[in-house]
Amino acid sequence: MPDVSPADLVLTGGRVHTVDGRDRVAEAVAVRGGRIARVGAAEEMAPLTGPGTRVVRLEGRSVLPGINDSHLHGMWLGAMWPNLLMDQLAGSGGGHAHEPPSAPSRLETADDRRRAILRTADLLASFGITSYTEPGLGPGEDDGATGCFGSAALYDYAELAAQGGLKARVTALMLFGELDGRSSAQEFFDGLRDFKPPADVQGRFKVAGVKIFADGIPPMRTAWTDRPYTDGSHGALLIEGRSDDRREEALRTMIDAAHDAGHQIGVHATGDATTRVVADALAAALRRNERDARHYVIHGDLLAPRTLTVMSAAGIGLNTQAGIPVATEPMLADALGEDALRDAWPTRDALDAGVRLCLSSDSPVLTPDWRAGLAAAVTRRGLDGSVRGEAQRLALAEALRAYTITPAWQDGEEDVKGSIEPGKVADLCVLDGDLYGAEPEALPSVPVRMTVLDGEVVHEL
Structure with a gap:
């Protein structure tokens, strides 16, 4: 009854x-x-x-349903707000780079870090956000410039969650390299073996897996591309190695190691060469050791149709930001030429190919206000009134799902949250x-x- x-x-x-x-x-x-x-x-x-x-x-x-911002730097947002990096970097081709041009004072103590988290908690609650993913905290950033991404932050989150201080459900990814910077396969393997994250706090905080920074971004010509930049270069992977082949081999071994260790993997990949290699590597790991991993590509600025097909067949998700193309498409065209725009931020093509699509803010790069992201996904209209990539527009219902039930899938919790049932x-x-x-x-x-x-x-x- x-x-x-x-x-x-x-x-x-x-x-x-x-x-x-x-x-x-x-x-x-x-x-x-x-x-x-x-x-x-x-x-x-x-x-x-x-x-x-x-x-x-x-x-x-x-x-x-409560909004799920599936890629948001919560501690950094609390330290930066109301300043946003896109506002500061728009004139310098910044895209979604994470180098803070006017960073706040370094968060030195646990009290500093927790104040930033709690500030974000109040801010996100005011936007209707009830879940978010903190995408990259760990020993690779223990000596980082801001103090917002080190391994101590994971423990701050866990303790606040246990005390009932969080106003959202937080999923975190571990980081064993530098934020938007170099990493090495050996340091990655050492981190997987030696670093002990805090225990999950039921319903409030969990460490789901690892993040890998594979490359930079196209506007800065630091993404690894199959097509040449206008200056003739192709960029490169951020993984240490003496050649493209060695760097690619190292990236594949890192993905295999994290997959075999049972982690979810989110890979920052933007260039078409990087997204191709990452999709192939994740798909190969899943074929070799099949499990419900929920791996995903982060940003995915350039995704060829063949890469989308690989992602769909393997169940690899895409986590991207609708506000990035409407702000930076001219920068990408300047770096790679107009032809590159055919494969740029293909949200419509991704859904049509059967890829699970999550929309997020990457805040404090963009505003954490999901309503702005939803509007950008549906209209592809920038602040100057220009429409960027009209063919990639989403229907409102599709964009809403990309902020609710699909991020719940990314979290492995679609049976628990993400819809009103x-x-x-x-x-x-x-x-x-x-x-x-x-x-x-x-x-x-x-x-x-x-x-x-x-x-x-x-x-x-």
């Missing part, structure tokens, strides 16, 4: 975008004990509404308007009215 004990919270009279398998829209949702208890029509909530139930009249507002965790984002009633360009101006994590309201206007 269904449980008809009173709900803790009922949201009714709006448009509940479930993001389930059929993208159904309901009128109301009930929450009990941190879980979704019922989804349906307003009258179906009456049996679950008791004297202690908080009832929120939505009056046409939209309810979405009975039994799943009650992570919700309430928009102060109709999601489909606003023009896409106007989405960033639609306020987030309420954010719910595990059934608890963590933000409310």
Whole structure:
């Protein structure tokens, strides 16, 4: 028999975008004990509404699954906000490079780092974000310039999670090389063998795997490309080695070692040569040692159709940022020529090929406001009004899935979160308007009215 004990919270009279398998829209949702208890029509909530139930009249507002920013540097964002790197680097071809041009004071102590994390917690809650991935913390950055990416940060996160200080579910990847810099196969192997990450904190924090920086970015001519840059160069992998072949061999052995150790692997790969080699290496590792790994390519600026086919067949995801192409396409064309734009940031082609697509912010490179990312994915329109890569536009429903249920897949938790269905965790984002009633360009101006994590309201206007 269904449980008809009173709900803790009922949201009714709006448009509940479930993001389930059929993208159904309901009128109301009930929450009990941190879980979704019922989804349906307003009258179906009456049996679950008791004297202690908080009832929120939505009056046409939209309810979405809690937003999952699947590639966001949380500690660094807390140290940088409201400054964004794209704003500072736009005039210098910066793309999504991570060298902070006006970095804050180095985070030296645990208190410094935790203040940054908690600042991000409040900020993300105000945007309706209930999950995010911290993509690269570990010993490779223990002596880094900012103090935002070292191995101590993993333990800071775990302790704050255990104390109930986080306002989002955090997934982390370990980093055994430099951020946007060199790494070596030997240091990577040593890290896999010797570094002991903190234990997971159920439902709040986990270390899922490792991140590898394979190359740089095309606008700076540091991505490894099959086609030449306008100056005749091809860039190179960031992995140490005396030749392209040796560097590629080292990258493949790193991927094999991490896969065999049971880790999820996220690879920063942007050039078409790099994305091709990474996709092939991940696919080969999965064929040799088959498991449900959820590996993925990060950024994927240049992805040839053949690479997308390999990724789809092997179940390799793509995690990219819709705001990058609308800001940097002219820089890429200047570096590689107009012909390169055919394979640039192919979000539409990736979905059509069957690749699981996650959209994210890479904040503080871009704003952590997912509404801006959603608008960019749907319109491909830059701040100057120009449309970049119109053929790669996504439908609004597709972009929403790329911020909710597909990142839940990346986290290995699509059965737990990412959609509004009975039994799943009650992570919700309430928009102060109709999601489909606003023009896409106007989405960033639609306020987030309420954010719910595990059934608890963590933000409310």
